[in-house]
Amino acid sequence: MKSRSDLPTLLRTARSALVAGHVNPDGDSVGSSLALYHLFTGLGITTTLYSAEPYPYNFLFLPGADKVVHELPLIEPDFYVVVDAGSPQRVGEALYRQMSVTRRPKLFFDHHVSYRDPGAFFDQSFLDDAAAATALLVYRFMKQHGHPVTREIAVAVYAAVMSDTGGMRYSSTNREAFAVLAELVDMLEPWEIAAKIWEEVPHAQLQLLAEVLASIRLLAGGKAALFEIRREQLERYKLGPDNVDTFINYARAISGVEVAMRFRELAPGRYKVSMRSKGNIDAAKISNEFGGGGHRNAAGFEFAGSFDDACKLVEEIVARVACQ
Numbered sequence: 169m170k171s172r173s174d175l176p177t178l179l180r181t182a183r184s185a186l187v188a189g190h191v192n193p194d195g196d197s198v199g200s201s202l203a204l205y206h207l208f209t210g211l212g213i214t215t216t217l218y219s220a221e222p223y224p225y226n227f228l229f230l231p232g233a234d235k236v237v238h239e240l241p242l243i244e245p246d247f248y249v250v251v252d253a254g255s256p257q258r259v260g261e262a263l264y265r266q267m268s269v270t271r272r273p274k275l276f277f278d279h280h281v282s283y284r285d286p287g288a289f290f291d292q293s294f295l296d297d298a299a300a301a302t303a304l305l306v307y308r309f310m311k312q313h314g315h316p317v318t319r320e321i322a323v324a325v326y327a328a329v330m331s332d333t334g335g336m337r338y339s340s341t342n343r344e345a346f347a348v349l350a351e352l353v354d355m356l357e358p359w360e361i362a363a364k365i366w367e368e369v370p371h372a373q374l375q376l377l378a379e380v381l382a383s384i385r386l387l388a389g390g391k392a393a394l395f396e397i398r399r400e401q402l403e404r405y406k407l408g409p410d411n412v413d414t415f416i417n418y419a420r421a422i423s424g425v426e427v428a429m430r431f432r433e434l435a436p437g438r439y440k441v442s443m444r445s446k447g448n449i450d451a452a453k454i455s456n457e458f459g460g461g462g463h464r465n466a467a468g469f470e471f472a473g474s475f476d477d478a479c480k481l482v483e484e485i486v487a488r489v490a491c492q
């Protein structure tokens with residue numbers, strides 16, 4: 169079984185594959201998926217590039233990103249590869265269900281520490297929590313087995329490493345990350361990739377930001393800043409949840425504000441709430457009151473009710489938590 173389902177063998181024998189990243193996809197998930205997609209298609213394997221959710225706007229420039237599909241193919245692929253997901257469940261419900269019952273090989277590339285595949289789910293895993301990005305594990309495999317690194321693959325790996333290290337700033341940044349970027353740098357334009365990842369927003373995002381900033385509510389004597397993002401707004405501007413990720417920073421930056429809360433509407437009367445705090449307020453404490461969790465400076469929970477209800481509750485809870 170093992171020998172038939174390892175990646176070098178599959179690359180010689182399989183005719184089709186499915187590559188999937190995780191829900192709420194980030195640059196590493198997209199870049200790792202695309203590196204494998206280009207490797208496989210280059211070897212003549214018909215490859216489905218799958219993502220349960222749309223790729224973030226800032227990674228749509230990556231070559232091949234337009235090939236992503238959000239529906240599972242009708243005909244089952246010869247094998248599956250999951251990247252960067254932390255655990256197999258995070259590929260999304262439909263694919264997880266299919267992979268749970270399939271007899272086809274399943275492989276896994278990841279650098280997250282939380283999941284140690286005991287071989288119970290995957291047939292072969294490439295895991296290393298010392299890697300700065302999952303894309304580096306894909307790159308290692310390619311080098312080890314002598315697969316040529318094309319320009320498309322170089323751009324995908326470079327963007328994945330850059331984004332997952334916050335531009336080589338996070339504690340995961342290491343010698344391998346620098347060495348691989350140096351190997352790739354002649355095949356691409358670093359300034360162009362940096363600009364695409366960090367310096368571009370769609371015009372509609374700024375229009376929505378203007379609308380949202382004007383609607384920020386200051387509560388609890390100016391200690392809490394709350395705002396809502398309704399589904400209708402995202403639909404009207406044709407934007408996704410990733411387009412509003414940074415909005416909370418504006419609310420938190422307001423002088424006197426100690427906690428900022430973003431209420432993103434999931435369905436009528438149901439919200440996903442993200443919190444960022446600074447100063448003395450413990451965001452996790454507020455989150456706990458709503459049945460959620462998190463850290464002192466970043467927490468979240470789901471809220472059932474209206475935004476007005478939420479504001480009243482927050483007013484009361486912040487007053488109490490701030491006194492503790």
Ligand SMILES: [Mn+2]
Pocket residue numbers: 196197252279301302332
């Ligand atoms: Mn990652």
